[in-house]
Amino acid sequence: MNTDLQDYSHKRLNILTGEWVLVSPHRAKRPWQGQNEVVSNEKRPSYDESCYLCAGNTRINGEINPNYQDVFVFTNDFAALQSDSKTFLVEDGLMVAQSETGICKVICFSPDHSKSLADMKPAEIQKVVFAWQREFKELAQNPNINYVQIFENKGAVMGCSNPHPHGQIWSQSTLPNEVDKKNTHQLNYFNKNNSSLLGDYLTQELEKNERIIFQNNDFVVLVPFWAIWPFEAMIVPKKVQPDILTMSDNEALNFAEAIAVLTKAYDKLFNTSFPYSSGIHQAPTNGQANNHWHWHMSFYPPLLRSASVKKFMVGYEMFGSPQRDITAETAVKMLRELI
Secondary structure: OOHHHHHOOEEEOOOOOOEEEEEOOOHHHHHOOEEOOOOOOOOOOOOOOOOOOOOEEEOOOOOOOOOOOOOEEEHHHHHOEEEEOOOOOOEEOEEEEEOEEEEEEEEEEEOOOOOOOOOOOOOHHHHHHHHHHHHHOOOOOOOOEEEEEEEEOOOHHHHHOOOEEEEEEEEEEEOOOHHHHHHHHHHHHHHHHHHOOHHHHHHHHHOOOOOOEOOOOEEEEEEOOOOOOOEEEEEEEEOOOHHHOOOOOOHHHHHHHHHHHHHHHHHHHOOOOOOOOEEEEOOOOOOOOOOOOOOOEEEEEOOOEEOEEEOOOOHHHHHOOOOEEOOHHHHHHHHOOOO
16 A cells, blocks of 8 residues: 555545545544534434324325335425426526426335334345336436436435435436536546446456455445545446446345445444435436446445544635545545444
């Protein structure tokens, strides 16, 4: 391992977006006198009669949830995207706007109000993966949908408005910013090298074994070299696959195992239900082959030093570029010991 990267300030390149992150390992020793988040380790009941997402309960729009036994998906009652929005383009000098349409869904991972993904068995998480695949396939067949974003916000500190274990699926007519950047960089690399950018990167990571947290037959869990968040992680399929539909049932189970291993390690890190935002980036649903795409799932947790100390993206990060103190390699060591 290059010791300079552990001792001196430097920049690391995110090959998927073309952006840089400033790494300042010497700052990890500085004293902390900033804000401490309120930590809640309150045990939730398996059923909450006031929860809009629990089985059999009535949602805010008056609809009654079925008595679902595993995974439940429904159209978001407060969708950020409208499927019936009119088409328009506004160009007023330097002020430009255009219409955007889409479909937003909510996916409840389990009827058990108390369970997060970290509390679920791989076989239970596999059912969530199957639901992701079904929804992706259905939305991809809609001619008005060109991208499907699957994500989860876990914990109040991440703005989650309901503690019941759930994620969301937003689909839209155009590519969102982060996906557009990754699409461009993967395509440029593929056209130049006739190989997968992320696949070639994964080969290098497996050879070095410096940032690998866990792997099974089909997936690798790692802290990417360019990670921004203190305990950021990525799950990458070993085979080059454009989207989650290309997974077999057994691969889906191994994907579920990778999610289970990582989320359980997170919860052990600071002995708390670890908050994060996670999301799957995969090929657009534009009807093209998209052979340059290699799908992956990223986890962005905000906790920095303990269950109560959060990483803030402010100051230089707002006006310059992202910055982190503990190196990716240090984070890997901490997480690897918890598996």
